[in-house]
Amino acid sequence: MVQSSQQAAGAIAIIGFGEVGPIFARALADAGHTVSIFDIKLHDAATRAAIVERAEQSGARVADDLASALRDAQLVFSAVTASQAEAVASAAAAHLKAGQVFVDLNSVSPAVKQRNSVAIQQNGADYVEAAVMAPVPPQGIRVPMLLGGRVAGKTAERLNALGMRCEAVAQEVGLASAIKLCRSIMIKGMEALCVQSMLAARQFDVDGRVLASLAASFPGVGWDTGYEAYLIGRVVEHGQRRSEEMREAASMLDGLGISSALATAVADVQEQLAARGAPLVEALDKKGSLPEWRALLKPA
Structure with missing residues (x-):
């Protein structure tokens, strides 16, 4: 008999409640799952209220601490910043046990994922690395993810039963992240090249001609339909x-x-x-959109 998605998932915990956490929590809670969240910023009076409000809007329960968030969770998603990924895995390891699966969504190097795996598995819990292969908005939990680890195959089945779109690519931890980071060198390299090119072109007031030349050299990419605005906007935000x-x-x-x-x-x-665009991003919720890209590249 095929398990329902609720039976396959059990309780779910999300560590980190920035961009990805609320999106996952909302989708999972809407599907009837019990979701607990914890974020270190809950301990800061300046940021606690906003996180609690987002959690309430997402249908998730706010845990008082990491241990209580993880206590009954069968699936644990770590969605923190890259700089905190290893510290969170180490802290979570002390509270995890056999039967729990830690899914590491963070964009870190294969070596960090391998160290996280050792930490999580020391008390019998299972570790799965997840490489998120596209922006989470607007796809939400349907964003493509590559999984790695000794239970990657079984976990892919469980997550896909929740409405996700996962593919197990290796039993070895590190390969999924290697795929993502090698791709990121290309994708984020293009963004940086675009920023540098347009920064210089604006100084000479030749950005229109540069973009026309790019459109002629690489037809179909979108240099004539605002691709540069998308790339620059991603960097600013x-x-x-x-x-x-x-x-x-x-x-x-x-x-x-x-x-x-x-x-x-x-x-x-x-x-x-x-850093230059931070004030614009802070005002984004009020204005609804970022300024036109040329305004974003004005000299500091």
């Missing part, structure tokens, strides 16, 4: 998180004995534009 991912890519390259200079430079470009 999500550049800090994306820069952290690129530093993880740089760490991966260093571990392979390959120069990480390019990946580091891409991270720097992402981080710098994100």
Whole structure:
């Protein structure tokens, strides 16, 4: 007899409640699952209220601490920043036991995922690395994910029963993340190239001609229909998180004995534009959209 998605999932916990957490929580709660969330920012009076409100809107229960969030969860999603992924896995490991599955959604290097795996499995829990292969909005829990780990196949079946779109690619931890980060070097490299190109082109007032030339050289890409606006907007809104991912890519390259200079430079470009655009992003909810990309690239 085929299990229902509720039976296959049991209680669910989400660690980290930034961009991804509320989206997953809302979809899972709407489907009738019990969802508990915890975020370290709940301990900060300046940020607690906003997280509690998002959790209520998402149909999730706010846990007082990490241990209570994890206590009854069969599935645990870690959706924190790249810089906190290892610390969260280490902290969670002390509270996890056999029968629980820790799904690491974070964009970190294969080496970090491997260390996280060792930590989580020390008390009998299972570890699955997940590489999220596209922006979560607007696809939500249907975003494509690659899974790795000794129970990746079974976990893919469980998550797909919840409405997700997962593919197990390896029993070895690290390969799914390698696929993602190698792809990210290309994707985020294109974003950084676009930012640098348009920054310079704006100074000479030749951006229109540059874009026309790109459209002629690469027809169908979208250089004549606003592709540059999409790339630049992604950096302005999500550049800090994306820069952290690129530093993880740089760490991966260093571990392979390959120069990480390019990946580091891409991270720097992402981080710098994100910092410049931070005030605009803070006002995004009020205005509803970012300014036209040329305004985003005005000299600081």
